[in-house]
Amino acid sequence: MIVLKFGGTSVANAENISKTIAIVSNKSNDDKLAVVVSAFSGVTDLLILAGKTAAAKDKNYKNIVAEIEQKHKAAIDELIPLTEQTEIINTINSNINHLKTLLDGCYLLGEISIRTADSVAGFGELLSSQIIAVALKQKVSNSEFKDSRELIKTNSNFGKASVDFEKTNKLIADYFDKNSNQVVLLPGFIASDTAENSTTLGRGGSDYTAAIIAAAVKASILEIWTDVNGMFTANPKIVKQAQPIENISYQEAMELSHFGAKVLYPPTIQPVLKDSIPIFIKNTFEPDVYGTLISKNPVSNTNPIKGISHIDKIALLTLEGSGMIGISGSSKRLFETLSRENINVIFITQASSEHSICIGILNSDADVAKEAIDTTFEIEISQNKIDPCVVEKDLCIVALVGESMKNHQGISGKMFSTLGKNNVNIRAIAQGASERNISVVINEKDVKKALNTLHERFFEDNTKQLNLFVMGIGNVGEKFIDQIAQQKKFLKDNLKINLRVIALSNSRKMLFDEEGISLKDWKNEVNNGETANVNEFISRVKALNLRNSIFVDITADYDIASIYDQFLSENIAVVTCNKIACSSKLENYKKLKSLSRKYNAPFLFETNVGAGLPIIDTLKHLIASGDKVNKINAVLSGSLNFIFNNFSETYNFHDVVKEAGVQGFTEPDPKIDLSGVDVARKILILIRESGYAMEMEDIENNCFLPQECMETTNNEDFFKSLTKHADHFNNLLKEAKAKDSRIKFVASFDNGKASVGLQFIPKESPFYNLEGKDNIVEFYTDRYIEQPLIIKGAGAGAAVTASGIFADVIRIGNV
Template identity: 35%
Template sequence: MALHTMKFGGTSVGSPEAIEQVISIIQREITAGSQVVSVVSAMSGVTDALLKSVKAATDGDRWTYQQINQDLRHRHEDAIHRLVEPPPTRESTLQEITRLLDEHIQLCEAINTLGEATPRIIDAIVSFGERLSSRVISAALDARGTKSIALESGDFIITDNNYQDAEPLWGPTEQRIVEKLRPIVANGITPIITGFIGSTPDGSITTLGRGGSDFSAAILAAYLDSDELTIWTDVDGVMTTDPRIDKRAKVLPYVSYTEVGELAFYGAKVLHPKTVQPIVTRNIPMRVRNTFNPDHPGTQIGAETVPTETIIKAVTSIRSISMLTVSGKGMLGVPGIAGRTFLATARAGANILMISQSSSEQSFCYTVRDENAPFVKAAVESELGAEIAHQDVDGIDIMSDVVIVTVVGGGMRGTPGVAGRVFTTLGNKNINVISIAQGGSECSISFVLEEKDLEIAVHSLHDLALASVVEETVY
């Protein structure tokens, strides 16, 4: 019997009507002869509300976090009353919701007393979103004749203690999934599992970062040896560009693991950037499909690269970034400047999105999120204080109001002239390219532009991608 792992995002479980659709999708797959493991996000807006309750508790605003708690209680109780008919199942689920939200209030009261919230307690609070939704969905599925159980992924996904952005400990995670989850599935029970959440070896709740439900679904799919992973969301699949920028965006019928990794990292909102990591070595196929249009085949994601006629498959962009430049004639031939800069950047809590260096070694630049830029500048200036004092390094310059635009396509590898076409297209629109980077995989080319040029750049480059969309769906 085939095993199918599915992940449903926040919009997919955002209302009783949406949950009805989720149940229909799960039951349809079971009727077709598959075992199903489902990973669910919090109901849309719940995680943000929980974070707001943390801030209110930190500020001593008891009324706000109590009101948030009541709003969450009413929303989930309403869903239960509308979705769960048999009284025993309904009552036990309501009791679970009450228990969880009472615990939420207790944690908020603790923050209020202490006047601060640690990353550990923040993770504990934001975990309630998935813990609540999983109970509702499992009870509704069970009430419709499909034997189900709500499970917490922290029982299976074991992580380090880097709260709010934890990394899985792969050995213990595989052992837990094999020993604890596989037998449940083998017994014909349909699990509804919390996304986004892990736990340390001693049982403290962690989270995998925003969007981590995709990642946790891929981890479970990998160690369950699933035949397929489907990410159910609110769009028809991976698109050629952001439809909010260019309404001509089309669904790509097929992309490779490598291509979707680039798309996710450089701004595509469909997938968490880490999603493909657990499944790529096991060659587990993945699809991105629309919960609200389940008859659309969506986008298939697999190991093989299928080039398109004009090579470029998609265009993505990232806003709200800053470019930092480190320069100085004294840097020429001096080892370690870049390494120390990047270590200081990491200590400032920032991820580097793109790097470019001049061949003279007298300057290099890299991009970080806007909110990180001032802290990164201060950290790097402190690290390179002696070099700046001796004028070997001129200083750290920040350029704001810039964006990263990336063209992606596995067929770009080894194909002459792709970069030329891209930059000729931009030049014809009088768009200045500030910085360029291309990885060794040759799957993408990224460049920094002024923010004012973003839309015309995406539209112009999207013309190249649209000409290359393969109309024949690959299965």
């Protein structure tokens, strides 16, 4: 015999019930079946609400009953031919009248006893099963309805009755031995005590009903039909990449169900475990999908972790004090106190010093628990031997589950390091000697990040998802996004990096999509987005709290450069081509570096110097390997190099500067480049990265622009001033020709001093042949004394700058 159980979603409406009946009909051709059904979806909640409403002397309970009645009669109309409806309608009317009588009594008394509440709650399964039994008979004539209350006997612990298995097993076995029907349909959840009063088996009790019957008849298999394709490696509503688990042991399934895997009610496994009856979790709406097989010896795979689950709305209670050390009975008193208050302990950990005990309970029980514990230990607290109980709410338990974990070293280490890298703070840890479960308590706000991070680590072939929040989508930003779109598949296939752009913003509009913005038409999507707001952008990034979050700044904005600390302190990496932050006050530069280390949030700014050239990265490797930088000579402005390489008697200075802007080589405000401020920022960043303390004002800036040019306040006036002072620039060109030299804007650092300015470079210098927009840097170090380490290449342009930003993002992905 096979036992099948169909949950509330499987019998939510006439359409779903028809699917259920089709599954039962197909299976009845080969085997005898016992079919257990839940109440229609949502009906049990309505029944409980009706009871509370009646007890509150609110006549609205009658409207709730009318809604329940209408829902069931609508199902009759759709499922059962009109000619066959009389008997079932009479049955439903009788049950509804009984329900009304019970609720009328509650209304008159102004209260509802636990016995009456049990009886009221059980009507959902009774009504649904009677209707489905009649509908089933239209398809499978050799079928009948059986009231579970006649077979399952319990004590009188109303609300969550305990089964008398000796009586129950005999009643079930005798009934099915004598029954000749191919299919027997039974209501789940409900039972009766020795006085024939209705009892219930607790929420989720329909699973339990099916398991009790399966064990009693020694069924070949128990099938639990629901609305998902089995048990998953994590909650698929939170972890989109979660995968169905094909095979799992009883113990693993019990652990996962205990820790919130709602597809299976935890006590379900217990009755079938003794006889090793397999349990199959199947999807009513995709019956051909394999599902999950729970058995004694499941087919093993190479992954020791079977699933990741969690329980939310947890409070952590800590009892500690020197008065507990070496004193026997402290734990006993603590747990007896909680037992008296009927508080379930979900999580326990105790220090080996016996100085403290931590327990996890539901948030809703925390206040009662604290008051009771403080009362129990009142004397010790007054004597300062034990501290008052400390309560922390809004926590969550996350558990790794796997039977084979005990045979693999380092699982807990990987778990803790993975959470740590994403700044998920672990409040408490518990691991049993069986090593089947490793549990941690974390803040509830971090649960999505924690589950996704752990799932990525243990189930996704080490594929790392990077979530990008991009501000600045002009020339460089557009190239950056194009490069992501082009390389996305390659990165996932070859580097195991899954890039998702979660937010895009310019100065006018911003766009957020938690599932990732489609890059096919991103410009139109941004234009149709919401009004840009920096503070709102920051708040949204923090609220999403996604793993491996990266804020990408592709602006030259002072205000944007000032918000990096808000991201780094939330474990959000920062990648920027904006030089303002790293060339700001030394105190701020050090602060950002410190936050990056403290919160394990990368702070990368390779494109601050040399666009896509690996200048800063090379410098970091020099310093990390123990080398010391003594001197730097560099041409660090691709825009100025482009300008002076193209400036000639036939191509005037004004037009060359204009062209550099069109090519994307200058900042939006070209005066930043031509004034030397941009180069001064770059050499300052190199000096600081070399380990020296220096401020911007310590750098001597030998500006070549006339004072009038410097005093302009907008681009239009600036370009007019360039035309006005054309002779000044032409004279510089003549002087270079006279010296057989080329003009370069050079940055230097030597003996603790730094300067930037125009120089006339002779032919023998390596800087002389620097063409186009190229940069060059010479590092003189303890190891590179006579011949410097030279880095040379394109140092400006949207594409190369975008590639440098992209490279920083990939560096984070490879960490």
